[in-house]
Amino acid sequence: MSDLLERLRGRGWRMTAQRRVVAEVLDGEHVHLTADEVHARAVAKLPEISRATVYNTLGELVSLGEVLEVSTDKRAKRYDPNAHRPHHHLVCARCGAIRDVHPTGDPLADLPDSERFGFAVSDVEVTYRGLCPSCSAA
Amino acid sequence: MSDLLERLRGRGWRMTAQRRVVAEVLDGEHVHLTADEVHARAVAKLPEISRATVYNTLGELVSLGEVLEVSTDKRAKRYDPNAHRPHHHLVCARCGAIRDVHPTGDPLADLPDSERFGFAVSDVEVTYRGLCPSCSAA
């Protein structure tokens, strides 16, 4: 994760204790924390960090493309630090558990056992993102 | 849409003015309203309908599989009445506009022009939904 800090410094980020802590919290595979969970873990390391700073920092990391925002059907957005490795998500419809998956080939085909983590998959949803004609004109 | 009302009656739904209004609002192609928008349009037709009823009715329609919940990265969930025709979504990253698309073949390939609605697509996201091992055991 220190390479992340390096990259951020290279982009002109002022390196503060708060930002370091948020970056540390967002480390690992299959990490998909809500903003509140990030805040709770950050507070454990740096008690005076505020909610606003966590939201700001997460938003900045997302704009820089270092972290992905994941919208499952749960209420809160989740933040996925694994932005540099393209992958998809496997979500439990009941408890909301999330795993990263890296299927090859047609994503609409069944997930291979090795990527299924024991889930019973019932549905696949594809979202294309981009700019609509009027927004790309502006 | 009246076939929807028939189906609901067949499932033992008590047919109230409020439910009829919500069903009417959710009609058409490329309809992806937030709960609040549904409420606003419902109020135009039936001024005394309450927010709670709209939320309840939407939730029931989703459980029955008549309406899909769509989580784009916008704040509020959106409701898509086109549940019986499998399709995916094209979302504008800036203004949040949503279109339904029906690509054939590999969804990771480029969308054909006929399905692109003039969007500049920059990203594809795939979400698999199902039950995790502990939830399917229970």
Place this chain on the structure above:
DNA sequence: GCTTGACTTAGACATTGTCTATTGTAGGAT
């Protein structure tokens, strides 16, 4: 070690969604 503008803070505010106690009513029973 100063200075300065970017960063952080606390907490009010806004938005979205849920719950409860009460009142109303659809539709079957009579």
Place this chain on the structure above:
DNA sequence: ATCCTACAATAGACAATGTCTAAGTCAAGC
């Protein structure tokens, strides 16, 4: 046709998540 009753709707409090502002703080360049 009218009455009953369980299901549905209502208002509004509450909860969860996210945004904004005004004032104080500090990293980094000089």
